[in-house]
Amino acid sequence: MKTKLFKEEITDSDLWKSFLQGDKEAFGQIYRLYIQDLFRFGCSVIPNEDLVMDCIQEVFVDLWKYHSQLPTTERVKFYLFKCLSNKIHQEVKKNKKIKLHQEKYICEIEPCIQSCETELIQATQNQSLKEKLSKALEKLPLRQKEAVNCLFFEKFTYEETAKIMNINLRSAYTLAWKAISSLKNTI
Template structure:
């Protein structure tokens, strides 16, 4: 399902610039990937400050070690890997603030304009989506990261295992555990809905 992202010619030009010490090379990758990195990071820890700090460190490292960068690199997954690594490390330092940040999840607005029956249908869909996204938020952070990689960033198992810096089997195990607990949440939510429908 996942085409290996091809390193474009443009990217390899800027990669070379970066290796040669041009800040324009660094800025190119920053501008190109910062949005993706930010939302990926926020998928792992919901703290803007932590994610921004981690991104900053990733790019500073990239600059610092530019002389040692290898020539052929899938830049996108390489950056994801660095970011995941930074976040897990920074995160261990302040678990406490983290707990607090997870408290306020999901202020989502569902604007639905439709006929009444559709409205109900949409509300069901919304409810399921909502409860799944809450369930994702409650997953242990490494499981959440794997789910992000596989389902939202559409990396392959191989790429995900590289990003997470674990082997393929562990990647699969983490994903399996995550899906199992999501499934439980989903069914709970569905049962409640059926019950409501039945009562209504």
């Protein structure tokens, strides 16, 4: 287990390094590794699948175009999220009439904790509460939703969240506080 974890960490920043040297294979692997995370995150920033896909495409095209000048990073996921967030906000600024698709019902939900470590936790998890919370999360203002997504689902620190959202630490905390406050009031 431990060796596997170690190996994965190496692979991540190593992949990035080979990509910086122009390795197209590594570029493809980075795409496969993070595409779902990026797509999910993008949809939380702006609920418009087509726009998110366009932005992801542009981010990867730019990454390839400028690969020889990009910094090395240990936090590939953070870096990619930051790129996507920037790109989406640029697009939104350019075109204020972007349509937001609000899905009417939620078919499937995913909990913040993916695998339940202990039976105790499993026992205290409550399906109806989960549904309530996920519905409430959907109704939150976009920026609040983005903050919650970064902090609780993508497991970024406050500092990383603030950088991804392009705001200061204080504002990131305030957004999250407001979000949790309205979530609290729904249960």
